[in-house]
Amino acid sequence: MDATQSGPPSTSTSTAGRPVKVCHIITGLGTGGAETMLTRLIEGRDPRRFPTTVISLMDRGQMAERLEAAGAPVETLNLNRGRPTPAALFRLRRLVEHHNPDVIHAWMYHANLGIMAGLGRPFAWNIRQCVYDLADESRGTQAVIRLGGLLSPQASAIVYNSRLSRIQHRALGYSERRDEVIPNGFDTATFRPSEEDYREVRRELGLPTATPLIGMVGRLHPIKDHPNLLAAMTIVAAEHPQARLVLVGRGLTEDNVELMDQLRALDLHDRVILLGERRDIPRITAAFDVAVLSSKSEGFPNVVGEAMACGVPAAVTDVGDAAWLLGEAGRVVPPQDSVQLARAISELLAMDEVARRQLGQKGRRRIVENFSLGAIVARYHALYARLAGVRFEAPAYAPPSATEPHAADSQALPTPQTQNASESADAEP
Structure with a gap:
C-alpha cells in the first residue's frame, strides 16, 4: 500500500473474505x-x-x-x-x-x-x-x-x-x-487551515488578531525539553516583542508553581500562555503562526504533522523522524540548542504573511500526499489480514480533491518511498 494516497478509507466489505477480529x-x-x-x-x-x-x-x-x-x-x-x-x-x-x-x-x-x-x-x-x-x-x-x-x-x-x-x-x-x-496518519479534514479559528482563539485569549502566536503541543516532560523552548523564547521576545508563546499539554497550567517560577525568572510570565490539556487541539493549532517542537527525543511526532495539516510552518529539533516528516515546510535545528531554535522561530515570524502562508501550504500538501489517515489505516488492515491468513485488497483512494485546501496546486514532493532510498525498501511507508 502506497502511503502517498489520500482520502478516507473505504467502508466497503467487497475487497475480502471473512472479518478479522x-x-x-x-x-x-x-x-x-x-x-x-x-x-x-x-x-x-x-x-x-x-x-x-x-x-x-x-x-x-x-x-x-x-x-x-x-x-x-x-x-x-x-x-x-x-x-x-x-x-x-x-x-x-x-x-x-x-x-x-x-x-x-x-x-x-x-x-x-x-x-x-x-x-x-x-x-x-x-x-x-x-x-x-x-x-x-x-x-x-x-x-x-x-x-x-x-x-x-x-x-x-x-x-x-x-x-x-x-x-x-x-x-x-x-x-x-x-x-x-508504518508512520502515523493524519486526519486532514479535522486538522486544516481555518481563518475563523485563527481569529476566535485570539479573541478567547484576549489578544489582538494581529498577535503572532508561537505554539507547542506536548505534555510537560523532560523529553519535550520545555526549558530549551523557554530559553529560545527569551531571545525571540527581544526581536518580536508582540509575540506570545502558547503551551498546551498536561502539567502546563498556572497552578504549576515550579513552572510559574521559571517563567518569572526568565521574565516570560506575561509572554507565555498556559492552556493545560485541551480537547480542541485542531482549532488551537490552526491559530498558530509558527508551531514548535523543542524535544530532545521523539519517535514520529504527531504534533508536527498536525501543524503541517493546519498549514502552519514549524521549527523543529532534529529528533526521531521530525525532519523527514517536515520536509521543506519549516526549519530544522539541533536538539538542546536554544540559540538556533530561537533563530529558526524568528526567521519564520519575520517572513511576510504571503511567504509564510505559502510555506504552510507546502506542509499541508506534504501531509495530504504522503501521510493521509486513510492510507495508513489501510496499511494496518493489510497487516491484520496477513497475520490472520485472510485475503485483503487495499481500497481505492481518490486523489486529493481540488476543493481541499492547498491540494489542487500540489507539486511533486519527495515521498517516503523515494526519500533516503539507501535504506531497505520495507523501511519506507
Missing part, C-alpha cells in the same frame, strides 16, 4: 501519541470487516469514550503504572480468550510483554518511541526494553512508527525478520 492491548488510554493513533485507527476502520476490542492495562483514560463511540468495547485491568502482577496477566489472558480475536496488536513496551498472555494467536508489537540512550530510561523501563529484545523473535510482526526507532531497536537486539515501519 482484532484485539488491541495498550498500556493506558490517555491523550498521548500512541493512544491518539490507536483511536484514529479504530475510528477509521470498517467495523464489519475489522471488529475490534481494546484492553487497557491501566484505566479508561480520556480516549475510552471515543473508542466505544466507534464501536470498540473497552476493557480495563486498572493496574498501577509499572506494577504488573501474575494475577493481572492471568486476567489479561482470560479477557483475550473471552473476546477470541484472530489477531492481537499491542501498543508500547509494557503491553508488548503483556501480549505474551495471548500466545497461540498471531500478535504484533507496536513500538512508539526512540531510545537514544538506555541510561536515560528508568531502571524498570530499561529492563522491559531489554526483555523485549529477547522475546521479539516470537512476535508475528513488529511495527515501528518511525524509521529511526527501528534502527535503534535493531541495535538493541530486536528481531529484524518481520518488522516494518
Whole structure:
C-alpha cells in the first residue's frame, strides 16, 4: 500500500473474505501519541470487516469514550503504572480468550510483554518511541526494553512508527525478520487551515488578531525539553516583542508553581500562555503562526504533522523522524540548542504573511500526499489480514480533491518511498 494516497478509507466489505477480529492491548488510554493513533485507527476502520476490542492495562483514560463511540468495547485491568502482577496477566489472558480475536496488536513496551498472555494467536508489537540512550530510561523501563529484545523473535510482526526507532531497536537486539515501519496518519479534514479559528482563539485569549502566536503541543516532560523552548523564547521576545508563546499539554497550567517560577525568572510570565490539556487541539493549532517542537527525543511526532495539516510552518529539533516528516515546510535545528531554535522561530515570524502562508501550504500538501489517515489505516488492515491468513485488497483512494485546501496546486514532493532510498525498501511507508 502506497502511503502517498489520500482520502478516507473505504467502508466497503467487497475487497475480502471473512472479518478479522482484532484485539488491541495498550498500556493506558490517555491523550498521548500512541493512544491518539490507536483511536484514529479504530475510528477509521470498517467495523464489519475489522471488529475490534481494546484492553487497557491501566484505566479508561480520556480516549475510552471515543473508542466505544466507534464501536470498540473497552476493557480495563486498572493496574498501577509499572506494577504488573501474575494475577493481572492471568486476567489479561482470560479477557483475550473471552473476546477470541484472530489477531492481537499491542501498543508500547509494557503491553508488548503483556501480549505474551495471548500466545497461540498471531500478535504484533507496536513500538512508539526512540531510545537514544538506555541510561536515560528508568531502571524498570530499561529492563522491559531489554526483555523485549529477547522475546521479539516470537512476535508475528513488529511495527515501528518511525524509521529511526527501528534502527535503534535493531541495535538493541530486536528481531529484524518481520518488522516494518508504518508512520502515523493524519486526519486532514479535522486538522486544516481555518481563518475563523485563527481569529476566535485570539479573541478567547484576549489578544489582538494581529498577535503572532508561537505554539507547542506536548505534555510537560523532560523529553519535550520545555526549558530549551523557554530559553529560545527569551531571545525571540527581544526581536518580536508582540509575540506570545502558547503551551498546551498536561502539567502546563498556572497552578504549576515550579513552572510559574521559571517563567518569572526568565521574565516570560506575561509572554507565555498556559492552556493545560485541551480537547480542541485542531482549532488551537490552526491559530498558530509558527508551531514548535523543542524535544530532545521523539519517535514520529504527531504534533508536527498536525501543524503541517493546519498549514502552519514549524521549527523543529532534529529528533526521531521530525525532519523527514517536515520536509521543506519549516526549519530544522539541533536538539538542546536554544540559540538556533530561537533563530529558526524568528526567521519564520519575520517572513511576510504571503511567504509564510505559502510555506504552510507546502506542509499541508506534504501531509495530504504522503501521510493521509486513510492510507495508513489501510496499511494496518493489510497487516491484520496477513497475520490472520485472510485475503485483503487495499481500497481505492481518490486523489486529493481540488476543493481541499492547498491540494489542487500540489507539486511533486519527495515521498517516503523515494526519500533516503539507501535504506531497505520495507523501511519506507
